[in-house]
Amino acid sequence: MRLERSKEWWLARARQEGDAAVGAGLLAANPAVEQHGLEAQPAPAEETRIAFGRFVNLMRRRRGYSVEQLAEAACLEASELLVIEEDRHYVPQLRTVFELARTFEVPQQRLLQLAGLAVANDDGLRKEAVRFAARSESMQRLTSEESSALEAFVAVLSEQGPKRAR
Template structure:
């Protein structure tokens, strides 16, 4: 697949990411190959990634998408998608996070932060992420309260910088 980005697009995206360190090729010693399930070290475990996985899970459920549907429609790896949702040690690829942000119409920079792919972090996002992760229950239909919390969290992630 050949990507063709204009110079103007690259400059605009660089300005949007000003002040953030985006790890396009993060430290391989911290990554699990293809987000394989393994035990985490404390440096790999990140509470925000728990919220990231739950967010993707709930957005997928809210949109009545199976794993296969979302992977196909968003053009992302099925195995990585599943691991994002169930494995807090999974460090997703920047491409997958970028694609999911576009698919669900979320702020790319904030979703990269939530996925643990930036060094600079907004305290507000971390607080909302932890509240969101603590309030959601997996593997059931979303309650009206969970939908409200999800929509509040999505609103924060959708804000333009």
């Protein structure tokens, strides 16, 4: 099917369109990051949320993954990973945390607490999370300080997890 119209015809209509959004049909809606349970969840302590984003960021970079590559490896959406790393107010989905725990080989329950999806009723994790967040900077490359902060935190997650999670 051809549609022959003058240049002026097209330009006049393009100018009329201006800055309008034009999407039609459900398929045109983009899945943004879901706000799954944002209201329903009790707000997790700010510091553990910072630590969760930082943790994901550092673990990803330690493996030399881009956000896309981590998304691929963990069967997750890159857009959600971006939000996790950069928005400390974001509460991730349950499945996301499970996939990250699996990918990074850390206990699910502890990561859930860190992400604010399970109540961390031990002060130890919160303290460690604060320490970790304070020691690590979100920079291009993993510095040796970040590396050791990360190592130490992974150790804390792994050692304390099974015992205290119950």
